[in-house]
Amino acid sequence: MTTTLRPGSGSETLLARIVPLPGTSARRASLMVERNALVYRRSWVIIVSGFFEPFFYLLSIGIGLGALVGTVSLDGRMIEYTAFVAPALLASSAMNGAVYDSTFNIFFKLKYAKTYDAILSTPMSPGDVAAGEITWALIRGLIYSTTFLAVMLALGLVGSPWAVLVLPAAVLIGFGFAAVGMAATTYMPGWQDFEFVQLCILPMFLFATTFYPLATYPSALQAVVVCTPLYHAVELIRSLTTGLVDGTVVIHIGYLVVMGLIGLRVAGRRLEKLLLT
Amino acid sequence: MSVPESRRQLSVPVATVEVVDDSLDAAFIHARGLTKRFGEFTAVDGIDVDVARGEAFGFLGPNGAGKSSTMRMIGCVSPPTEGTLRILGMDPGADGPAIRARLGVVPQQDTLDTELSVRENLLIYGRYFGMSRAAVRAKTDELLDFVQLTDRAKDKVEPLSGGMKRRLTIARSLINDPDILLLDEPTTGLDPQARHSLWDRLFRLKQRGVTLVLTTHYMDEAEQLCDRLVVMDKGRFAAEGSPRELIATYSTREVLELRFGPDEDNNVYADKVEGLVDRVEVLPDRLLLYTDDGDGTTAAVYQRGLLPVSTLVRRSTLEDVFLRLTGRTLVD
Amino acid sequence: MQPDTTAVLRQRHVPGSLDRVGASFGFWAFQYRRTWRGTVVSSVLTPVLFLAAMGIGLGTLVDDGGRLDGAYLLFLAPGLLAATAMQTAGFESMYPVMGAIKWVRTYHAMLATPLGVSDILLGHLLWVVFRVTSSAAIYLAVIALFGAVASPMALLALPAATLCGMAYAAPIFAFSSGYEKPSGFAALERFVIVPMFLFSGTFFPVSQLPDVLQPVAYATPLWHGVELCRALVAGTQTLADALLHIGYLSLWIVAGVTAAMFFFRRRLESTG
Known part of the structure; x- marks a missing residue:
């Protein structure tokens, strides 16, 4: 059900049709994006500087350390280590950005600044807020992914026309993690719980085949790694930039879509419960 | 709609x-x-x-x-x-x-x-x-x-x-x-x-x-x-x-506030002013006497030989209404 | 009978200089009692995760490549020890210092007691020494458990890591007290700390860098800390090299403390 402020002023998004968040309209959700854009217009340096971290990692681990590694075997083909690591860094930076935006930023607005309390006394609904904040995280992530992909192209690290799908794939990764991050944030009582977020992110960043192929692990550990969402994100982007695309891509996409939809559903409901009591 | x-x-x-x-x-x-x-x-x-x-x-x-x-x-x-x-x-x-x-x-x-x-x-x-x-x-x-x-x-x-x-x-x-x-x-x-x-x-x-x-x-x-x-x-x-x-309904026109020393028991004084007015409230630091004639009541208090440290006659306010209705003060 | 007022005044205990620095240190230690559990978990887990993923996992690929003398784990572990000392020092010297000046105003509260500006600064720096040393000690123990320690000389890597950490803490104290807006921290983190972490010889030898960038890497305190720790853990440290690294790191500490003292005085004494 879509409640609109004025007849015909709100349109149902595809997202809203799949996950019916009560009273969400795309037009109102876009106002959340407008608000965030207004905030960051002044501090665009922060947004720009966010690009450099994955870029530095690419130069250090990908190129500096990559020279010591040489090539790695992937699906029976030998590829340069730099070309192996680069897509993984893109995927994990999409995860990092989405998680940061949907946890620290949202927690601050939810618990301290009371930003949402003010917004909800207008026609905006909790669903609008949730959808708007996630959309903002996706836009920001898209900017990073685009610049990183450009760097990869310039360094000759893209080996397949499939790479045109990297950007939508990165948005999907951002969506999956932002939705889950936001849902998790609504359950957090205090700042100390972010230690827990770190505890989820860091092991994934280090172990989800970011820096070396799955085959390096003993088979028992492989089963664990395959369950993590970042594994699917990394493998999805890597198969697109290397051109080693096969049926498993569908599994990776499915995993991320389901994760995002569940997260969004939980986040919308929890926000409603927290803010409208 | x-x-x-x-x-x-x-x-x-x-x-x-x-x-x-x-x-x-x-x-x-x-x-x-x-x-x-x-x-x-x-x-x-x-x-x-x-x-x-x-x-x-x-x-x-x-x-x-x-x-x-x-x-x-x-x-x-x-x-x-x-x-x-x-x-x-x-x-x-x-x-x-x-x-x-x-x-x-x-x-x-x-x-x-x-x-x-x-x-x-x-x-x-x-x-x-x-x-x-x-x-x-x-x-x-x-x-x-x-x-x-x-x-x-x-x-x-x-x-x-x-x-x-x-x-x-x-x-x-x-x-x-x-x-x-x-x-x-x-x-x-x-x-x-x-x-x-x-x-x-x-x-x-x-x-x-x-x-x-x-x-x-x-x-x-x-x-x-x-x-x-x-x-x-x-x-x-x-x-x-x-x-x-x-x-008008829950209070009187005026209120007389009496303060005695900090160590005095206001309840004792509440007994001593009994009969002067219809309603007396005892607060930790002062006594409130509800009256339509504040100055007259003040004179009556002194006539009884009581010597408060300070007296104040003021208009009744909603604070008094609240005290009357709930027995408690608004701001604590 | 008039009491002798000067005698009464004289009776009041005036704390000595050591007591005052100790009191400032004590404040931070007292505060830490609330948060130490979380930091212990991450101080243990972070080295375990990094050494397992990069040292062993990625190490397999590097060792197969055969372009590095010796095992990658032995190369990486002491480098991470020094780099972590830098990161811990950075973390403890940014928001806590700015907060104590600007938001919580802890330093101002301390100034209303017999504590002076230098007591406050030295006590807080001493606290950072404790934090860096304790987390480096955990790291060193984890490295030993991974079997990446070759010599008893490795014990000296602990003070070396502390020295490396303080070569960052002191200048960052100056930055945090001299710069008035927290937005500077994001830039410091992204454009100073992270690049040094990645390019100062922690993950790969500086000789892999382009020739023009190598002198820059050699100028960073972290490179000296990494070299010192690496040679100590391997047991190959020579006295001459050690003195060079120690001297260079000490230079940063002295310069940093001097600058921090200047900014602390300016921020705490002029505005009250």
């Missing part, structure tokens, strides 16, 4: 409206048996409220009386546990966004967007109401002028004084030209000068015909701004009327 239709209904004379229960449409806010429970705790316990268009209505009560819970229900951000509630003729459960589009809300604690400037706070808030950028810009300039913040427009919110933040919150609540303005303890925590400046702004709004609903635990605020108020205690209404009516 569309907004313009209900607006039309409200603006035509009541007599011509084809609605059976005319109290429902005549009242901007209409509640029957309104109840809010949080688990075992009952914050609002079955209250009946009717606020008419253009009225200034107040909830007077101490902290924890259920005022804010009531305000949040009226603001359509807190679903009632029980009872019926109609705001502007609409149901908050079904038409929350449509109702909120016509409300202005000043919450108890400032919820200004600290990441934005003064002016941007108003601009983006107007956008949440679906206003066009041009309309918001014009309204923003007008409101900044109204709350005397034009020269701070480009500043961040953080360095503003408490009074300025409050004025900005009021400007924000007016961005959509609300039919009802909800003010939850608008001047709590402000210094006297800032309070008077705020009251001045609110009084002007009242004169323009904006319906005001406010909560307060300051009796002077209630007296200044409210046409009609309810005294609220433990989730219920203890009394209802205009400030003058309440004082």
Whole structure:
């Protein structure tokens, strides 16, 4: 059900049709994006500087350390280590950005600044807020992914026309993690719980085949790694930039879509419960 | 249900409206048996409220009386546990966004967007109401002028004084030209000068015909701004009327305050003044004697050989009404 | 009978200089009692995760490549020890210092007691020494458990890591007290700390860098800390090299403390 402020002023998004968040309209959700854009217009340096971290990692681990590694075997083909690591860094930076935006930023607005309390006394609904904040995280992530992909192209690290799908794939990764991050944030009582977020992110960043192929692990550990969402994100982007695309891509996409939809559903409901009591 | 239709209904004379229960449409806010429970705790316990268009209505009560819970229900951000509630003729459960589009809300604690400037706070808030950028810009300039913040427009919110933040919150609540303005303890925590400046702004709004609903635990605020108020205690209404009516009904014209030494037992003195007046209240630091002739009662006290450290004769206030109704003081 | 007022005044205990620095240190230690559990968990887990993923997992690939003398784990572990000392020092020297000046105003509260500006600064720096040393000690123990320690000389890597950390803490104290806006921290983190972490010889030898960038890497305190720790853990440290590294790191500490003292005085004494 879509409640609109004025007849015909709100349109149902595809997202809203799949996950019916009560009273969400795309037009109102876009106002959340407008608000965030207004905030960051002044501090665009922060947004720009966010690009450099994955870029530095690419130069250090990908190129500096990559020279010591040489090539790695992937699906029976030998590829340069730099070309192996680069897509993984893109995927994990999409995860990092989405998680940061949907946890620290949202927690601050939810618990301290009371930003949402003010917004909800207008026609905006909790669903609008949730959808708007996630959309903002996706836009920001898209900017990073685009610049990183450009760097990869310039360094000759893209080996397949499939790479045109990297950007939508990165948005999907951002969506999956932002939705889950936001849902998790609504359950957090205090700042100390972010230690827990770190505890989820860091092991994934280090172990989800970011820096070396799955085959390096003993088979028992492989089963664990395959369950993590970042594994699917990394493998999805890597198969697109290397051109080693096969049926498993569908599994990776499915995993991320389901994760995002569940997260969004939980986040919308929890926000409603927290803010409208 | 569309907004313009209900607006039309409200603006035509009541007599011509084809609605059976005319109290429902005549009242901007209409509640029957309104109840809010949080688990075992009952914050609002079955209250009946009717606020008419253009009225200034107040909830007077101490902290924890259920005022804010009531305000949040009226603001359509807190679903009632029980009872019926109609705001502007609409149901908050079904038409929350449509109702909120016509409300202005000043919450108890400032919820200004600290990441934005003064002016941007108003601009983006107007956008949440679906206003066009041009309309918001014009309204923003007008409101900044109204709350005397034009020269701070480009500043961040953080360095503003408490009074300025409050004025900005009021400007924000007016961005959509609300039919009802909800003010939850608008001047709590402000210094006297800032309070008077705020009251001045609110009084002007009242004169323009904006319906005001406010909560307060300051009796002077209630007296200044409210046409009609309810005294609220433990989730219920203890009394209802205009400030003058309440004082006339539940108090006397004047009050004599007697202070004895800091180590004296005021209960002992309460016995000694017995018979002088109909009602005596014993507070930890003073004795209140309710009388229609303060000076006469003062003389009588001295005639009994009592020597208070200080005496004060003053007019009865809503504080006295509250003390009478609940046995407790408003501000502790 | 009039009491002798000067005698009464003289009776009041005036804390000595050591007591005053100790009191400032004590404040931070007292505060830490609330948060130490979380930091212990991450101080143990972070080295375990990094050494397992990069040292062993990625190490397999590097060792297969055969372009590095010796096992990658032995190369990486002491480098991470020094780099972590830098990161801990950075973390403890940014927001806590700015907060104590600007938001919580802890330093101002301390100034209302017999504590002076230098007591406040030295006590807080001493606290950072404790934090860096304790987390480096955990790291060193984890490295030993991974079997990446070759010599008893490795014990000296602990003070070396502390020295490396303080070569960052002191200048960052100056930055945090001299710069008035927290937005500088994000830039410091992204454009100073992270690049040094990645390019100062922690993950790969500096000789892999382009020739023009190598002198820059050699100028960073972290490179000296990494070299010192690496040679100590391997047991190959020579006295001459050690003195060079120690001297260079000490230079940063002295310069940093001097600058921090200047900014502390300016921020705390002029505005009150």
